Amino acid sequence: MSYLLSKENFTKLGEFIYRKSGISLEVSKHYEKLAKHVDKRASELSLDNFRKYFFKLRFEDKEGLEFQELMNAITVNETYFFREKDQFEVLVNRILPELHKTLPPSKTLRILSSPCSTGEEPYSMILHIVEEGTVVEQRDIEVVGIDIDSTVIKKAELARYSDRAVHAIPKDILARWFKKKSLGYELGDELKGSVDFQVVNIFDKAQMRSLGKFDVIFSRNMLIYFDDASRKEVAMTFYDMLNPGGYVLLGHAEYMSRIVSVFNAKKVDTTLIYQK
Numbered sequence: 001m002s003y004l005l006s007k008e009n010f011t012k013l014g015e016f017i018y019r020k021s022g023i024s025l026e027v028s029k030h031y032e033k034l035a036k037h038v039d040k041r042a043s044e045l046s047l048d049n050f051r052k053y054f055f056k057l058r059f060e061d062k063e064g065l066e067f068q069e070l071m072n073a074i075t076v077n078e079t080y081f082f083r084e085k086d087q088f089e090v091l092v093n094r095i096l097p098e099l100h101k102t103l104p105p106s107k108t109l110r111i112l113s114s115p116c117s118t119g120e121e122p123y124s125m126i127l128h129i130v131e132e133g134t135v136v137e138q139r140d141i142e143v144v145g146i147d148i149d150s151t152v153i154k155k156a157e158l159a160r161y162s163d164r165a166v167h168a169i170p171k172d173i174l175a176r177w178f179k180k181k182s183l184g185y186e187l188g189d190e191l192k193g194s195v196d197f198q199v200v201n202i203f204d205k206a207q208m209r210s211l212g213k214f215d216v217i218f219s220r221n222m223l224i225y226f227d228d229a230s231r232k233e234v235a236m237t238f239y240d241m242l243n244p245g246g247y248v249l250l251g252h253a254e255y256m257s258r259i260v261s262v263f264n265a266k267k268v269d270t271t272l273i274y275q276k
């Protein structure tokens with residue numbers, strides 16, 4: 001099968017993607033996926049070679065729509081409810097009660113899910129918060145979910161999920177907060193709309209700044225797609241976005257100590273949390 005994208009041009013496009021999104025692609029793993037995307041877009045835009053596509057992407061994409069198409073095609077959005085469940089338990093049993101005690105009573109406690117993919121992670125936070133019950137009754141809590149991929153953000157807003165996505169939710173909790181559909185489940189009206197979802201590129205400083213400050217940031221299973229320099233940049237962005245005393249939680253295969261040394265690492269049972 002021959003594609004418009006040559007292996008040599010894969011390197012050029014890969015560098016462009018890396019610079020804009022931090023995602024580093026390898027020819028051995030990602031060539032075919034990227035080449036198929038270039039062929040698809042070139043055909044839709046009636047462009048007959050890679051050079052024209054790449055020119056459009058770099059110089060004629062003022063609204064960022066072509067870049068958005070590219071991001072939507074290359075991101076890996078794997079996620080499910082209650083993934084790495086112990087972290088949600090640490091959030092409700094340890095972090096939120098501690099922050100609730102230290103923050104002024106009228107202050108909203110803000111949590112960021114970055115990246116949130118199709119919404120399972122921030123909704124898992126909400127489910128744990130409402131099930132646990134105590135802090136949420138006394139304090140305003142806001143959950144924001146961001147992702148670079150606009151298709152996953154649209155899905156998160158719809159809050160319709162497959163059986164697989166909800167498989168780890170205990171049956172009683174599923175029955176309480178979800179509606180059974182002919183195919184899968186839909187989050188009930190009480191919790192739909194409880195997360196503020198936004199399409200945001202973590203490397204876009206202006207977009208990130210506009211989100212404001214947070215008390216807790218979950219950033220799970222994204223840094224694995226970045227190289228060391230990008231991981232460092234993201235970790236420092238989180239540091240700047242956190243209120244003093246706030247926490248970052250990473251995925252189980254990600255360690256802040258290997259990235260930056262500005263956070264104070266604490267172990268709660270088996271879960272590592274990083275405090276500013």
Ligand SMILES: C[S@@+](CC[C@H](N)C(=O)[O-])C[C@H]1O[C@@H](n2cnc3c(N)ncnc32)[C@H](O)[C@@H]1O
Nearest residue numbers: 021075077079115117147148149201202220221
């Ligand atoms: C594997 S999912 C992780 C979802 C969730 N945090 C979890 O652990 O289940 C990784 C997500 O990172 C997003 N992503 C990758 N690069 C990004 C960037 N530069 N800015 C924002 N999101 C990004 C992808 O679109 C994808 O949805």
